[in-house]
Amino acid sequence: MEISERASQLTPSITLSIDSKAKAMKAEGLDVCGFGAGEPDFDTPEHIKAAAIAALEGGFTKYTPSAGLPELRQAIADKLQADNGLSYKPSQIVVSCGAKHSCYNAILATCQEGDEVLIPSPYWVSYPDMVRLSGAEPVIVPTTERNGWKMRAEDFENAMTPRTKMLILNSPNNPSGTVYTREELEKIVEVAAEEEIYILSDEIYEKLVYDETQHVSVASLSKEAYNLTITINGFSKSYAMTGWRLGYMAAPEAVAKAVDSIQSHSTSHPCSFAQRGGLAALKGDQQPLADMRDEFDLRRNYMYDRITKIPNITAVKPQGAFYVLVNISQLGLSSQNFADRLLSKANVAVIPGVAFGDDRTVRLSYATSIDIIKKGLDRFQDFCRTL
Template identity: 60%
Template sequence: MDSISSRIEKVNPSLTLAVTNQAKAMAARGEEVYGLAGGEPELDTPDHIKAAAIVALQEGRTKYTASGGIPELREGLAAKLAADNDLEYEPKQICVTAGAKMACFNAILAVVEEGDEVIIPSPYWVSYPEMVRLAGGTPVIVDTLESDGWKMTPEQFEAAMTPATKMVILNSPSNPTGAVYSEEELRAIGEVALYEDIVILSDEIYEKLVYGETKHVSIASLSQELYDLTITVNGFSKAYSMTGWRLGYTAAPPAIAEAIIKIQSHSVSNATTFAQFGGVAALEGDQTFITDMREEYDGRRQFMLARLQAIHNVRVVEPKGAFYFFVRTGDIGLKSQNLCDKLLSRYKVAAIPGVAFGYDDGIRLSYCTTLDILNEGLTRFEQFCREH
């Protein structure tokens, strides 16, 4: 008797984690690998955040909390959302989760039923379609265009909708493209969502990493009507280099917030208690870490853009946020998985195949690494492109 759920059989494993693990295994064998696949800042978590968690441990803050999180953190997040995003939420509308990935999953489970459709612009973060499938829904992929800056247009959104459409997922700034939707673009997409009461899941985990004159805008802040339809997802992983802490959150209209907290009460119960006290310190402490990291990444972004633009058989759109480049590699003549396998095995450069993001003629390269690794990795990638 087959004991594996049919739901699981529909789900693909994470290619991003697979590539990262393969590169780590090679490095453990003593091979020098130039990792351009990473999805986490290489910087350590700031000391004052670590100190707060240590104090929490020393004081015995090791027991269960309310499923939605400790009051201090939910209140701090409500204040942060008001100050940074022009969003007014009561602490009870906020659920602190074990990472922003869980925040997305909770939000999808709270809204999506068997047979519901969820519109996802491609290239997309690898886990969105799989989460929808696990919830019993059907992902509807909208292929965005390089000429549109890898952003879904209102016309594409409207064309993809059916009577079964329940949710649309927006990720701005985007993983893997670095695309950032402007206020005007968000308003236009919001109008389409409002017309059919489509719930918006707005994943804003990279909000602190936007460059130049680009501004991050939360779609829920644009009107009361959009606020009432939007679940905002964010977390501490990228802004504070706290990936392993597993600390994210949702902010949602009251009924959806209550459903999300109910789901969490029957899964992990609550985010790790002492990690939540680290989150409080992150919000209340010196924010220059973020400014310094953004400036450092902006320099690497410009360095990488110049290097990639000099390679004749690839194409790139300048990313305005996050810490990735989505590189068009169709002219090389290899599908993305094959390309990345050769790049890693022969040139010792780790990259993520675009097929993981729903676009097989491209790859994702990350610049959240040291400048030395970035420089050598790009040199080897350029050599690879010349030889193919």
């Protein structure tokens, strides 16, 4: 059977291949320290699980509206107003099977052959392939460690062509942990507004910010920003609900309608009782989230302090998410070679930056226990010293 051109152009996920190598080594009985995790190592809070169990036991097992439960869309609208200063009607919100699905739906609803989509690198691994699936062309905008791995408005302006349709912004960022300030976002929005470039603003890590850092929602910056932005968020990272597959987007009415149509003919709505869990997450006790954030903060400080003491590697202190992006370019190895050798020689799994469009770096996740972080960093440090 012939595979379509569309599917053939996709790149296999490098993150998953390192992960499966590490798992195979663990299965052989090797003591592997994994820094590859892209999900919180905490369990979903009990009250959220209880709500889903009650829904299941109460027979809440049938189809829901394709855009999600009305009460969940209302709760999301309330959350966006309270936390982000954004006024969306429930009809502007579509709940999907994870924020990944929301991003994909949104790109599919707005981009097509002939369009270019700007993606600052390092980027979350799935964006370019999502863009390719829509028929549009991903255009990578490299950033530098010196600029804190942030795309400046002038970088944006220089990368723009008459075909530019959309910019994908991800703050707090995976893999760099960088968080754009209000002023930086305002300048970017100004450029986007001049040429009516859409902004896909992936805010999935918004609750995981540290020190004095404040998360700013792009759509809240101005009326123009609101009209050009598709806001993406979800439950995976804030509420440790990665396996539940629940995310959402909020956008101008026409986009939400198109996304609802796409979804109604593909996956339909996300799992009915998972949606009840999502409702409990938004309406219930937020303390587990705060506790998780505090624990991540301790690990972040520990990991960053250790890494910056190792000669010939550098890092920018992450202000959000749960990753430290390490610049290994002085060591003279490609990121894949570095990650492969680190795994086979020192039993430490990291994600090579080539997966994020930046071969100068590797990503270490601190979504793992402090004991593993300590042990893994001892090995990481010894390994770097041998190079």
